[in-house]
Amino acid sequence: MSMKNRIISLLLAAAAGALAGSVSAQALQGLKPDAPERYTVERGDTLWGISGRYLDKPWDWPQLWNLNRQQIRNPHRIYPGDVLVLDRATGRLRVETVALTPRVRAENIADAVPTIAPGVIEPFISRPMVISENELDGTPKIMATEESRVAVGAGNIAYVRGLPKDKGDNWHIYRRGDKLVDPDTGAILGYLGLYLGEARVRQYGDISRIEIIKSTQEIYTGDSLVPITKEAPVFAYAPRAPAGKVQGRVMSLNDNLYETGRYSVVGLSKGAKDGLEAGHILALYRSPASSRYALRTSAMLGRTGPTGSDGRRPYYEEQLNVRDSPIFSVQKPINDADIAKLPEERYGLVMIFRTFERAAFGLVMQSNLPVAIDDIVTTP
Numbered sequence: 452m453s454m455k456n457r458i459i460s461l462l463l464a465a466a467a468g469a470l471a472g473s474v475s476a477q478a479l480q481g482l483k484p485d486a487p488e489r490y491t492v493e494r495g496d497t498l499w500g501i502s503g504r505y506l507d508k509p510w511d512w513p514q515l516w517n518l519n520r521q522q523i524r525n526p527h528r529i530y531p532g533d534v535l536v537l538d539r540a541t542g543r544l545r546v547e548t549v550a551l552t553p554r555v556r557a558e559n560i561a562d563a564v565p566t567i568a569p570g571v572i573e574p575f576i577s578r579p580m581v582i583s584e585n586e587l588d589g590t591p592k593i594m595a596t597e598e599s600r601v602a603v604g605a606g607n608i609a610y611v612r613g614l615p616k617d618k619g620d621n622w623h624i625y626r627r628g629d630k631l632v633d634p635d636t637g638a639i640l641g642y643l644g645l646y647l648g649e650a651r652v653r654q655y656g657d658i659s660r661i662e663i664i665k666s667t668q669e670i671y672t673g674d675s676l677v678p679i680t681k682e683a684p685v686f687a688y689a690p691r692a693p694a695g696k697v698q699g700r701v702m703s704l705n706d707n708l709y710e711t712g713r714y715s716v717v718g719l720s721k722g723a724k725d726g727l728e729a730g731h732i733l734a735l736y737r738s739p740a741s742s743r744y745a746l747r748t749s750a751m752l753g754r755t756g757p758t759g760s761d762g763r764r765p766y767y768e769e770q771l772n773v774r775d776s777p778i779f780s781v782q783k784p785i786n787d788a789d790i791a792k793l794p795e796e797r798y799g800l801v802m803i804f805r806t807f808e809r810a811a812f813g814l815v816m817q818s819n820l821p822v823a824i825d826d827i828v829t830t831p
Contacts, residue, residue, distance in 0.1 A: 481511050486537060489547075494531040498566040499690055499802065499816060501529075505537065505544065510732035510800075510831060512689045515544050527689045528563035563687050566730060567802060567814055571714050580718070581641040581807040587627050590675040591615075594658070602669035605648065606662070611676060614659040618678040620652045622661070625675045631810055633720045634700045634825050640720065640809045643703055647674060688730030690802060695726055697733065698829040701822060702810075713799075713818045719828055723806045733813065734831040735799035735822060796820075801828055 486505040502509035516527070529535070534547040597608035614622075628643030648666035652659055663670060703718030704711045711717065721727055799818035803811050815822055 481506050481508050481514070482537075482539070482542060483507060487535075488537050488539075490535045492529055492531050492533045492535065492564060496531070496564050497568055498527065498529075498564060498687065501535070501564070502690055508831070510690050510692045513691050515542070516689070517543050528687050530563055565687050566690060567804070567816070571814060580644050580646075580805060580812055581631060581810050582625075582627065582644040584627075584642055586642075586644075587625060587675040587677075590625075590677060591622075593624075593661075593670065593672050593674050593676070595672060602671055603663055604666040604669060605664060608653075609650070609661050609663060609670070609672075611659050611661055612657065614652065614655065614661075614676065616655055621679050622650045622652070622676040623679055624648045624650055624663075624666075624670055625677055626671075627675075629703070631702055631718060631720075633809075634702055635720065640702075640722075641807070643718065649679070650676065688728075690730055690732055693726055693728075693731050693733075693830050696830050697721055697725055697727060697731075698827065699725070701735075701824055701826045701828060704822070704824060711815065711822050713815050715815050715822065717801060717813055717815060717822060719801070719803075719811045719813060720809075721828070722809045722811045724808050727803050727806050727811045729804055729806065731803040732816075732831055733801045733803070733828040734797055735801055735815070735818065736795040736797050736827040736829065737820065795827065800831065 483505060490501070490504065492501070498512065499509055502512045502515070505515060506512070512527075529546055536545050536547050537543075538545070591611050591614045593609045594612050595610040596603045600607065603609050624647040626645045626647055628645040630642055631640045632638070633640055645668075647668055647670050649664050650661040651664050653662050654660040661676075699719050699721035701717050702720045705716040719727075719733070798820040799822065800816045801813035802816050803813045805812045813828075
């Protein structure tokens with residue numbers, strides 16, 4: 452080997468060593484002081500929960516395992532019975548697999564520890580949640596109900612025209628929901644596909660007879676039937692931050708709630724085209740449109756408030772004729788010089804579990820405040 456090649460090799464080795472040391476130090480910085488040296492994975496564990504045992508920032512899971520970019524994109528499967536061993540010298544975690552399990556796990560991938568509890572997101576992960584305006588046009592529709600009920604639910608009978616026999620006996624029931632509008636741009640990103648339940652065909656014909664076997668809310672005539680294609684995949688992706696900067700907003704809450712909290716599903720205004728993938732973690736911030744306002748001066752004679760804001764300009768209630776009765780109040784707008792917008796407040800974390808081109812759905816993993824529409828989500 453020439454002197455030049457030796458020098459290049461030494462430089463490359465030094466750079467690799469420095470990079471490895473940097474990554475190791477970075478991983479160690481996030482380790483909890485009480486992180487267990489060994490931990491046996493139990494049934495019911497989740498990747499998020501296990502990550503929280505070791506890391507202050509659970510989305511640093513890939514660094515803890517030294518996963519490369521391709522490995523991060525693939526499901527990260529560990530199984531009940533696996534022993535996790537922490538090497539504090541390198542800041543890495545590895546699996547010490549118990550005997551007899553490799554053959555079993557090759558045949559039972561569904562036994563892998565999920566990222567989050569599957570029961571929480573099962574109604575959402577395998578079913579389309581963002582649809583086009585006309586996507587449900589032409590689908591079989593419920594045309595009548597048993598005993599002419601206004602609404603039906605689990606255990607009730609309904610009737611459907613034009614139900615094909617070659618799509619299977621089990622069907623999902625949907626209704627087109629509200630528009631999904633990007634709060635920042637006003638663009639329509641699609642429509643919410645409301646999952647209503649599941650039905651089983653009891654009798655085929657020009658008008659088929661179905662039984663509602665599962666319902667999440669009341670089902671009406673005109674609701675659509677969509678064939679069930681396949682079971683939900685195992686959700687076992689490494690919790691991690693997006694590679695680049697992502698910032699969007701909460702644009703829908705499950706069940707049309709005004710506010711929601713931990714372990715609730717939220718719809719977000721960013722999707723796959725913005726770089727979001729299953730397993731990505733985003734931080735929740737209180738939106739400026741709903742943040743509180745404060746007076747620049749502590750005392751403003753004859754004024755009380757402000758009362759808050761729903762995205763419109765806040766106001767004071769100015770008291771007139773204070774010494775007279777009754778007191779008469781009028782609303783007066785606040786001047787820019789009178790107010791100071793308080794800084795945005797980080798209050799929670801969301802994990803992405805389903806992405807579409809321009810939207811995504813996530814599960815609220817941590818929340819110190821109620822989550823509301825228009826709140827900001829961004830790379831932590």
